[in-house]
Amino acid sequence: MVGTNKITKSFFVTGLLVLAACAPSNDFPAIDESGNESASVVEPAVPNPDAGTPGVPEPAPGIPEVTGQKLLLNQAMTLRYEKSGVLENKIELPEGTQIEIPASYEVKHLDYRTSSGGIERSSTGFIYPIKVVSVLSQYQSQFTAAKIAEINRTSGGLFIFASIVGNLEGTEGNFAVVTASALGEGFNKNFEASGKPKFNYTTSVKKRFGDRLNKGISPDSLSFDMRTKYQAIFNELKKAVNRTAATPKSYLMMDKSAATQWSINFEKTGVISTSGAWSIATQGTAVRHGFSNVPCAEFQSELLRQAYQRAGYRVADDFNKSKGNQLIWSSTAAVVNYSMALYKAGWVPWDATKYRPILGSIMMNGAGYTPGHTYISAGDDGMIIVDNGAPQGRDLRKTTDKTISIMFQVGVFFLPPGINPPAW
Secondary structure, eight states: OOOSSSOOSOOOOOSSOOBOOOOOOOSSOOOOOOSOOOEEEOSSOOOOTTTTOTTOOOOOTTSOOOOEEEEEESSOEEEEEEETTEEEEEEEEOTTOEEEEETTOEEEOOEEEOTTSBEEOOSSOEEEOOEEEEOOGGGTTTSOHHHHHHHHTOTTOOEEEGGGHHHHHOSSSEEOOOOOOOOOHHHHHHBOTTSOBSSOOHHHHHHHHGGGTTOOOOGGGSOHHHHHHHHHHHHHHHHHHOOSSOEEGGGTOOOHHHHHHHHHHHHHHOOOOSSOHHIIIIIIIHHHTTOTTOOHHHHHHHHHHHHHHHHTOOGGGTSOTTTTOOOSHHHHTSHHHHHHHHHHTTOEEEETTTBOOOTTOEEEEBTSOSSOOEEEEEEGGGTEEEETTEEEEEEGGGSOHHHHHHHOOEEEEEEOTTOOOOBO
């Protein structure tokens, strides 16, 4: 999700870049995350050396209760808090800090303050809520029990960059089923109860994709080989992203060092992995090439490359130089190029106000331009989605209006030839 001609860290611009006042003073200077941050799971939990210290106040009422997975930060990371819709820098946590994240954590997408004072947006997002548990002994003079308790009482709770979500989710076992949430205020403002959008981008989508919009291709009109090909590829996409059933994490997650090597190997030789799509795209390719905050289109590209590979077909047959739609980061890490690459490959664009984005549909915020966002339907006709910020799945029924309006107002989605969605 990057600029068409130049990859930048900014994916959403609200008019002019906002130059803001200095962030609140911290014990350490604020840092800007690179997307390469990681954390180690603590099993069993490392005890807080200051636990039980007399005189340490309990968390204030209204602060989210955090009980869940404990992680050790493998490098310094900035802790943030929300103020007037912007994530401000609270304090820099040193390497080796133990934090705790609840099983019911959320990934939120808010504007955030950089160390230079500017405001940017990240499609990777921020994990919330966070609790600081302890620090290494050499930092205990700055992070006393009283100081940690004060940090944990921050009004509204604490956020940390979601690059560590891979460590939090792990690589073993299955992603949990995403159960349907009650319809929230943000969802009701943007969608009918069925998931049909109340907004529409029909004019811009029609202008961009012309007469091929909503022009389904009958499976019977395809040759047996083509019909078999696209059904197999689509089935592999669905296997990786279905969050209405327990799905192996290995489709999306792998060790970060292995993911980086797969990223390098693909660019050198064209070899494509059959697993670890999220790790390869977000922890490998996007980090290596400097767009770690906005890897949405690269993640979707990797999902698609791997679906072709698992199904036994060459992605280069549909995405290549002659068509001007190579499926590689230097082109398709931009949403506008990724959406056009699908179009040039013969995938059919569908207006989301008229047709249901069934499981496996590749979805675009708006008309699929840059800046923008791309994600994939993970169930319930696009009410559950998977993207770079939520490989575990996100239920739009409990997503805020602000996040939906910026990232999840689907205007168009794509399906392979011969796969036709039902009308609303």
